[in-house]
Amino acid sequence: MNRLLIISLLLCCALRLSAQTKPAIIPLPAKMEERKGTFIIDKNVYVSYPTAALKGLAGFAQSALKETTGIAPGLRIGMWTQKGAKTISLIIDPKVTAAEGYTLEVTTNKISIKARTENGLFYGIQTLVQLVPVKGDKKLSCVYIEDEPRFSWRGMLFDSCRHIFSVDFIKKFIDQLAKHKLNKLHWHLTEDQGWRIEIKKYPRLQEVAAYRNGTQIGPDRKKDVDSIRYGGYYTQEQIKEVVAYATSRYVEVIPEIEMPGHSVAAITAYPYLACGDVSFENGKPFEVRKVWGVSKDLYCAGNDSVFTFLQDVLNEVMPLFPSQYIHIGGDEAPHDAWHKCPKCQDRMKKEGLKDEAALQSWFIQRMEKFINSKGKKIIGWEEIMQGGLADNATVHSWLGVQSGLKAAKSGHDAIMSPYSHMYFDGYQADPKIEPMAIGYWVPLDSAYAFEPVHPALTETEAKHILGAQANLWTEFIGTEDYFQYMVFPRISALSEVDWTPKSLKNFADFKTRLNTQYQRYDKQGIKFRIPVPESVTAAGTDAQVKLTLNDPTKAGVIRYSLDGSDVTATSAVYKQPLDVKEGATVRYALFYNDRKSSTDYFPKPAKKKK
Template sequence: MNKFFLCIFTLLLLKAELHAQFNIIPKPLEVNSTSSGSFNLTDKTPIVFKQQSLQKSASFLNGYLSRFYGFSLKQSKAAAIKGIYLSLSNKTSSNPGNYALQVKNEGVFITAETEEGIFYGIQTFIQLLDPTAKGKTMEIPFVQIRDEPRFQYRGMHLDVARHFSPVSFVKKYIDYLALHKMNYFHWHLTDDQGWRIEIKKYPKLTELGSMRKGTITGFLPGNGNTNIPHGGFYTQEEIKEVVKYATDRYITVIPEIEMPGHASAALTAYSYLGCTGGPYKVQETWGVFDDVFCAGNEQTFTFFQDVIDEVVALFPARYIHIGGDECPKTSWKKCPKCQQRMKDHQLKDEHELQSYFVQRMEKYINKKGKSIIGWDEILEGGLAPNATVMSWRGEAGGIEAAKQHHYAIMTPGNYMYFDYAPSIKRDSLTMPGTTTLQKVYSYEPIPADLPLESGKYILGAQANVWTEYMNNPSKIEYMIFPRMSALSEVVWSSKENRNWDDFQKRLKQQFERYQLWQVNYHHIPIDVPAETR
């Protein structure tokens, strides 16, 4: 008999321990288990809200429940005996993403000062659901949570130029961001290997520039070619569809239109935009190419102004990313028009010519009510007056931008490039670097070398997904999971709240969520040193 009671007592302790452990990623600011009780969620539980603006959050929750648990909830404006209550408070603060969540006998209560905050509360509530549950009843443990994001910019990038992703996967990718409380999607739309956005004034950009004749096989420089055409582009209607989908999830879409380098696809379509006139081709290999947009040709700027006019109409975001990276100066040094431009504007070298190009385009974009973001090469030759710098070649670019009182987004390659292998035990073709889960988790977006007073210029961080070696959605998922979960905690949770050992414990249930979502992810053993994985 004593053994029987001991077993019962042990089971109760285990259940209490499970209730006490809330496996939420990113980790909230405060989590307090109020008691060992729980609220029963069933398909009869209503979602109650009075403000119509909260419809998007309620719909997202219902979509999640319907897709992964097989039922949805009635939405109501009338109070119920027990329900999920969403409400906006009258308070205001400097952090619009904050929210409070409480689960008690009467129901689930999510309050926030903004719609965005309610949406983040919904993401936390989703993580209170058992990912292995079957049926239409779930126990939600009693808890009180107070939470807010640390950084205002929490981003993921996706390159669709090297390998095209269909709209269906782009939407799925946006859902992944939403489930991790990310709020920026950086969409890399143009490059040497393909132009992916319809520009109606320049139809050849997609007629010719969106399709390459083949793709190299093996690691650069390659050991062969598929000789299979690869292409695709998004119509303007599809762009609008994706932007609305993201907006409904409180995610801002930032388009990237590369200039003045990474121009091969555009030059193939309109050869007069280059320094030599061609012949050009949509590149079938990777790397950096000497053929760039001619900085001495007025038609180049007319072209980009026309392109920007159409891009601005499609993307409500404050930012337009203009690239600005990896622009060889070989063509410019030989081009009479570029050299004449330098003389006319008293530019001492081709780096200043690039700065002239970027600053001229910035002025036009600013007139459209937008601001530019560029990779850290835009610092060379002089930074455009209102530019935000995305620091990828380490942290130096972000530090320099912040010192100049420019905003910066940190995305250093050795921490934030998810095209690098996730493990030293390389099991597929990737870029040569290695960025383990633990390394991603260890990243601190505010550099130690940055003066304290300049820290306010660091907006946040972003991971980049370059797709040279990701030719299908399954490979992309494998490369981003679970590293996206680590990044989400880096950019959302307070620095003091981050703990690698604790994160690993919570990651065990995150793996179960991946399985629920049916995503392909990199299986890593928990509690094993990263250097041996």
């Protein structure tokens, strides 16, 4: 009996150890084999690299491991060995076929990362760091991984126009893109509510267009504004700093310079760019827009000086960004002003254009020719398809997936960003329990469920789908903490949409791995959204139900109240199912270290009839 008891205890411990050390990698690799044994990070570990060209990557591996383990491995160039030493070898291997792919092998005394490119080695390092247990010892499970991304475009949009964020915060965000193996930062820099990039030839863009004399407060439908002057811009030197930092993290920065709409800030600085001397919307002098939404004031398509202005702007913008792409917006441009503008109507007659939609297409194509002449390509939101699509344009599909589908079928590249799944400024749960957001609902499971390749596409057509991109518009996001709340953990879902093979995606497994990811976020100081406890009810007796609450993170404490009062750090701790009598209101929240989730409640209040 004693022997059986000991065996049972050992088996139990082994199972617990296995559960604790099972790799929780996000995004999930294409292939992973778990093997016996562990590799221990200690003072005897060194990072070796074959040539001086890889010293920067070796240094990144060193700093990433120090951040994770507290130990900075030494660096050694060439095939270096020493008795008792353990090596982490970075190896350029042409046999690894995918440009961003890698192999990672962990044995008890050696780790090797092989890739055809530096990008691949970089992503291998990111995976290696995730093998380090978040808590406890520094033992890495022995594994063999073969991995590569599903899509070449794996991105997020950063909107600096509605609210501006510091260069340091943008760098931290770039770090997180890299940790999630995302490689595109779409930087939104011009808008109705503010112009955020220095253009030396046009100083009023900095003096006037970069600032507004108030900002919308409260929900979108009310349009209430404060009277606080708000704004700022990034100097060209700051832009270079961000781009250089992103390049060091293998992230490509794509600037967006809006046209022909979303241009009120620029028009306020230089009114001759508009169709009239005053605002088409209200007949008043132009001013940098204070409220969110779409303006009817836009660049005048019949005025040649508009194209001179835009070309001058782009001549300063393009040298700052090595990217092959310039995003020109093209969305939400009402044509009312063009319909009334004599210059625009003359342009339509001269060019033989049948309507204002065709005029917008002509506008976009004219700018595309200029941008192409500088060795760049354009990306535009799906509205650039109105009136005919420019020859070499990439379509950014956001109202749904149909425009991306149509573009791919016509031989054009497309990026998929439907707001139903990829707009991270949307609510993550019931708006009644969430901070104010823009309106629609994009919970974690919806983001994870998105499939960029429509089944109606042939294999050849599907190659035009470059990947998926999540967008974070910042109308209602004015602080760094709230920015992180809206991005994390949905960025983890995005990373698997873009990286992991479709056949391996599994939301239940993802949520299990996300428990470890929450701990990583916490350790990194990320103010992620703490999920609300999950509730399950079962019929009870005497007009009551039994309410069971579950902690999605498996690492927090659930607290509750039975009288409808708010849940605080001193509220009762949930330990077992609650018997809830008819008429009672239970409120509950998850406490994760020093922060808590939004407070949910049971029963849910009935929806009011309209």
